[in-house]
Amino acid sequence: MLRIGPAGIGGVKEAESKLLEYHKLGFTAAEVSFTYSTYLKKDDAIRIGKLAKKLNIQLSIHGSYYINLNSEDEEKIEKSKDRILGACEIGHYLGAKDIVFHAGYFGKRDKEESYQIIKENLIELQKEVTKNKWDIKLSPETTGKISVFGSLKETLRLAKETNTAFCIDFAHLKARNQGEIDFNEIIKEINHKDFHIHYSGINYGPKGEKNHIPIDVEEFKVLAKALKKYKISGEIICESPEQIKDSIKMREILE
Numbered sequence: 043m044l045r046i047g048p049a050g051i052g053g054v055k056e057a058e059s060k061l062l063e064y065h066k067l068g069f070t071a072a073e074v075s076f077t078y079s080t081y082l083k084k085d086d087a088i089r090i091g092k093l094a095k096k097l098n099i100q101l102s103i104h105g106s107y108y109i110n111l112n113s114e115d116e117e118k119i120e121k122s123k124d125r126i127l128g129a130c131e132i133g134h135y136l137g138a139k140d141i142v143f144h145a146g147y148f149g150k151r152d153k154e155e156s157y158q159i160i161k162e163n164l165i166e167l168q169k170e171v172t173k174n175k176w177d178i179k180l181s182p183e184t185t186g187k188i189s190v191f192g193s194l195k196e197t198l199r200l201a202k203e204t205n206t207a208f209c210i211d212f213a214h215l216k217a218r219n220q221g222e223i224d225f226n227e228i229i230k231e232i233n234h235k236d237f238h239i240h241y242s243g244i245n246y247g248p249k250g251e252k253n254h255i256p257i258d259v260e261e262f263k264v265l266a267k268a269l270k271k272y273k274i275s276g277e278i279i280c281e282s283p284e285q286i287k288d289s290i291k292m293r294e295i296l297e
């Protein structure tokens with residue numbers, strides 16, 4: 043089954059009314075945004091998670107923007123890990139499945155060295171998740187800028203070698219590839235049946251992503267067709283600036 047829904051459930055006071063609204067609009071997924079802070083406490087998470095479950099809305103979390111598992115500064119790596127683990131813990135209480143984050147930057151290191159460092163850190167994170175029995179998946183995301191770790195190949199290799207999950211942001215892949223995107227080819231390369239997805243329109247330049255824009259309906263039809271053809275299940279999160287309007291369009295296209 044492919045679920046669909048927007049990014050963001052609002053602040054702690056409005057989260058439940060938002061979920062009820064999403065349910066009325068036929069959404070079956072939603073991503074909680076911890077991009078600037080892990081703003082839910084354990085009790086809130088349990089309460090909101092219960093309602094989401096009752097409404098059949100699968101939650102996920104977008105982790106902090108301040109993460110770099112390849113920093114040259116050990117302290118920054120530790121802080122990044124703490125932020126990810128904080129999101130994992132609350133995610134567990136929310137009943138969230140994927141904890142999505144951008145794994146890191148290359149900085150001065152070359153790509154392979156960066157890959158190995160990120161991999162080591164991700165393995166340590168997974169150990170903590172297992173130790174704490176948090177029922178979530180660590181899901182590094184494909185990023186939109188060429189200078190940032192997270193190409194499709196890097197993301198898939200990381201998932202395979204660390205036995206974690208991943209998030210495919212098709213808009214980011216499009217931006218990395220200067221607007222060219224073959225959804226069928228990408229889905230074949232992914233070679234998994236169930237994964238977490240981000241989608242929106244995107245502005246890009248020579249270095250990749252500039253900003254997210256509303257969806258291109260014709261383009262999403264092609265993606266929806268490809269996802270159905272390969273019998274993909276998972277959640278599609280709409281990261282368009284017009285997320286409600288576009289989530290509705292995407293839901294209608296999928297149906």
Ligand SMILES: [Zn+2]
Nearest residue numbers: 183211240281
């Ligand atoms: Zn994304």
